[in-house]
Amino acid sequence: xxxxxxxxxxxxxxxxxxxxxxxxxxxxxxxxxxxxxxxxxxxxxxxxxxxxxxxxxxxxxxxxxxxxxxxxxxxxxxxxxxxxxxxxxxxxxxxxxxxxxxxxxxxxxxxxxxxxxxxxxxxxxxxxxxxxxxxxxxxxxxxxxxxxxxxxxxxxxxxxxxxxxxxxxxxxxxxxxxxxxxxxxxxxxxxxxxxxxxxxxxxxxxxxxxxxxxxxxxxxxxxxxxxxxxxxxxxxxxxxxxxxxxxxxxxxxxxxxxxxxxxxxxxxxxxxxxxxxxxxxxxxxxxxxxxxxxxxxxxxxxxxxxxxxxxxxxxxxxxxxxxxxxxxxxxxxxxxxxxxxxxxxxxxxxxxxxxxxxxxxxxxxxxxxxxxxxxxxxxxxxxxxxxxxxxxxxxxxxxx
Amino acid sequence: xxxxxxxxxxxxxxxxxxxxxxxxxxxxxxxxxxxxxxxxxxxxxxxxxxxxxxxxxxxxxxxxxxxxxxxxxxxxxxxxxxxxxxxxxxxxxxxxxxxxxxxxxxxxxxxxxxxxxxxxxxxxxxxxxxxxxxxxxxxxxxxxxxxxxxxxxxxxxxxxxxxxxxxxxxxxxxxxxxxxxxxxxxxxxxxxxxxxxxxxxxxxxxxxxxxxxxxxxxxxxxxxxxxxxxxxxxxxxxxxxxxxxxxxxxxxxxxxxxxxxx
Numbered sequence: 063x064x065x066x067x068x069x070x071x072x073x074x075x076x077x078x079x080x081x082x083x084x085x086x087x088x089x090x091x092x093x094x095x096x097x098x099x100x101x102x103x104x105x106x107x108x109x110x111x112x113x114x115x116x117x118x119x120x121x122x123x124x125x126x127x128x129x130x131x132x133x134x135x136x137x138x139x140x141x142x143x144x145x146x147x148x149x150x151x152x153x154x155x156x157x158x159x160x161x162x163x164x165x166x167x168x169x170x171x172x173x174x175x176x177x178x179x180x181x182x183x184x185x186x187x188x189x190x191x192x193x194x195x196x197x198x199x200x201x202x203x204x205x206x207x208x209x210x211x212x213x214x215x216x217x218x219x220x221x222x223x224x225x226x227x228x229x230x231x232x233x234x235x236x237x238x239x240x241x242x243x244x245x246x247x248x249x250x251x252x253x254x255x256x257x258x259x260x261x262x263x264x265x266x267x268x269x270x271x272x273x274x275x276x277x278x279x280x281x282x283x284x285x286x287x288x289x290x291x292x293x294x295x296x297x298x299x300x301x302x303x304x305x306x307x308x309x310x311x312x313x314x315x316x317x318x319x320x321x322x323x324x325x326x327x328x329x330x331x332x333x334x335x336x337x338x339x340x341x342x343x344x345x346x347x348x349x350x351x352x353x354x355x356x357x358x359x360x361x362x363x364x365x366x367x368x369x370x371x372x373x374x375x376x377x378x379x380x381x382x383x384x385x386x387x388x389x390x391x392x393x394x395x396x397x398x399x400x401x402x403x404x405x406x407x408x409x410x411x412x413x414x415x416x417x418x419x420x421x422x423x424x425x426x427x428x429x430x431x432x433x434x435x436x437x438x439x440x441x442x443x444x445x446x447x448x449x450x451x452x453x454x455x456x457x458x459x460x461x462x
Numbered sequence: 463x464x465x466x467x468x469x470x471x472x473x474x475x476x477x478x479x480x481x482x483x484x485x486x487x488x489x490x491x492x493x494x495x496x497x498x499x500x501x502x503x504x505x506x507x508x509x510x511x512x513x514x515x516x517x518x519x520x521x522x523x524x525x526x527x528x529x530x531x532x533x534x535x536x537x538x539x540x541x542x543x544x545x546x547x548x549x550x551x552x553x554x555x556x557x558x559x560x561x562x563x564x565x566x567x568x569x570x571x572x573x574x575x576x577x578x579x580x581x582x583x584x585x586x587x588x589x590x591x592x593x594x595x596x597x598x599x600x601x602x603x604x605x606x607x608x609x610x611x612x613x614x615x616x617x618x619x620x621x622x623x624x625x626x627x628x629x630x631x632x633x634x635x636x637x638x639x640x641x642x643x644x645x646x647x648x649x650x651x652x653x654x655x656x657x658x659x660x661x662x663x664x665x666x667x668x669x670x671x672x673x674x675x676x677x678x679x680x681x682x683x684x685x686x687x688x689x690x691x692x693x694x695x696x697x698x699x700x701x702x703x704x705x706x707x708x709x710x711x712x713x714x715x716x717x718x719x720x721x722x723x724x
Contacts, residue, residue, distance in 0.1 A: 072594060080594075080595050081592065081594055081595060082563060082590045082591060082592075082595055083518075083590055083592065084518070084519040084589050084590055084592075084613060084615070084637075085592055085612070085613035085614060085615040085617075085618055085626075085637065086519075086613075086615040086616070086617055086637055086640060086641075087617075088592055088594075088615070088617070088618065088622065089615070089617040089618060089619060089622075090617065228522075228525055228529075229515065229516065229529075234516065235516075238516050238517075238518045241518045241519075242518065242519075242521070242642045245519065245640065245641060245642060246640060246641040246642065246645065247640075248617060248640055249640070343568070344567075345564045345567060345568060346562075346563045346564045346567050346590065346591075347516060347564060348516075348518070349590070351567075354564070356564065356568065358537070358568075359535070359537030359538060359539070359565055359568070360514075360537075360538065360564040360565035360566075360567065360568035360569065361513075361514065361515040361532065361537070361565070362515040362516050362564070363515075
């Protein structure tokens with residue numbers, strides 16, 4: 063395959079991506095694009111970024127061989143990229159630091175963010191405290207109920223959590239509201255977007271900041287497993303942790319890439335959050351063209367997933383492109399399968415994974431037995447599951 | 463001459479009033495009557511909102527209007543049918559559809575443009591489709607004799623204004639403030655300065671909207687603008703009215719605004 067070098071100058075990944083926003087934001091996005099182009103070529107920015115990742119986040123995150131689980135499944139060897147061990151408990155912090163450093167260079171003193179599961183909200187609140195910035199986090203009222211520990215963490219870190227009551231009261235509505243804040247406070251405010259979606263340059267920028275996941279993996283795998291993986295697998299909501307893992311592997315032949323979407327109650331039920339694997343068409347939402355769950359009138363439909371972080375009707379445009387060119391595959395894992403993998407990971411490996419990451423684990427557990435014992439699956443364990451214990455307890459009829 | 467150009471020509475320098483309502487709010491069976499009610503009050507052009515599930519550029523008032531319309535599953539094809547019904551008895555007042563790109567994209571640009579023209583639509587403003595992404599849509603609209611209407615914002619630099627000027631037909635819509643529709647931070651002097659600067663590049667009439675809440679602000683804006691757009695304030699009137707009183711209240715409010723502007 064030809065050297066992969068996307069997006070183009072206007073933020074397009076083939077037919078996807080672009081800049082679909084109201085005119086008021088165009089100047090701000092241009093400014094951001096120009097500033098990011100400048101720092102991209104500035105080694106002092108990346109030195110500072112790497113310094114923060116090492117000393118504040120605790121990177122590199124280790125790669126761990128899930129031996130007991132692999133043995134029990136009796137097939138391929140499963141390895142975890144331990145993003146759950148990062149400061150704040152997920153991959154999101156690396157992106158938040160990159161964007162906050164950029165915000166600081168641009169002289170912005172106020173940052174805003176949207177959040178679903180609360181992981182990106184916590185990451186943003188954390189970096190805002192670290193760099194002395196004012197922070198507002200938009201979160202769907204429905205998600206606030208599901209993720210109360212993270213809501214309190216954000217408050218402890220000094221952020222204001224703004225409940226969003228419009229629409230389905232979940233991640234997509236939080237993103238709408240963050241955009242409305244940005245358009246109103248465009249001079250003072252930097253929008254730290256949490257996923258590899260949104261208008262250009264966000265999908266590219268978020269990918270670049272999170273590519274550290276795949277870069278580290280490429281270095282670590284020969285040490286830990288003696289070779290590169292046969293398959294890398296990651297969960298996909300907006301797709302930030304997945305693109306961070308995939309991007310450095312795109313030009314590596316022989317590495318299969320699998321993105322796992324939220325199958326919810328099952329694709330056939332219609333109650334899922336799987337635009338890439340569930341047969342959705344293409345649409346325009348939140349500033350970019352991509353696969354999108356919508357009805358015949360082009361209205362975005364409500365999605366369902368047990369995991370708030372995957373409960374999103376769209377997906378980052380680069381994933382749409384990778385799907386179309388066949389470089390990555392996208393599959394769905396339903397709520398039940400994800401929960402079962404969640405419990406197995408707790409019992410067999412002593413790791414409580416995030417419900418989001420449990421989707422990727424479930425796919426690996428499903429496929430490993432069909433593969434030879436010398437094959438290697440690398441799962442991006444994108445976050446820890448402490449935030450999900452109320453949800454899991456609730457599903458078991460237990461009140462904490 | 464397009465209906466929009468004819469409308470501005472017939473005003474002979476007087477300023478146009480452009481009221482906005484959302485199609486299907488509060489119920490699709492009322493929309494055509496409300497459109498006639500706007501004309502009775504003195505509307506020169508009607509901006510008709512196409513409901514969308516994720517109205518990112520709108521404040522809470524127009525968000526609620528969209529939600530009320532979506533309860534009745536009002537889609538883009540329904541909106542076109544409502545315009546066609548309005549055209550049965552009104553063949554002169556221009557109608558501009560205002561909304562978001564996705565419903566138009568999903569219908570297909572050419573199919574949409576042809577059906578919109580057949581229904582009697584005159585212009586189309588897709589809020590989240592800046593000129594950079596609009597080439598294909600604009601070509602389809604122009605081929606069907608529809609005017610693509612573009613936004614210009616307080617943050618738009620001069621080079622972009624020139625670029626937008628090349629693509630704009632009918633009129634341009636100057637967003638009077640940094641914010642969402644219905645916001646309350648309108649600075650009239652600032653708008654006046656910006657409009658004066660825009661005149662150097664923009665050949666078509668300049669409408670101003672976002673944040674115009676009463677006769678006094680409408681009048682002040684009309685000193686410099688060619689057209690005054692009022693949306694959230696009218697939608698609030700619909701919200702406060704019953705289905706029986708909505709038309710009459712809209713007509714009265716539009717007449718008040720029309721009497722105030724120059």
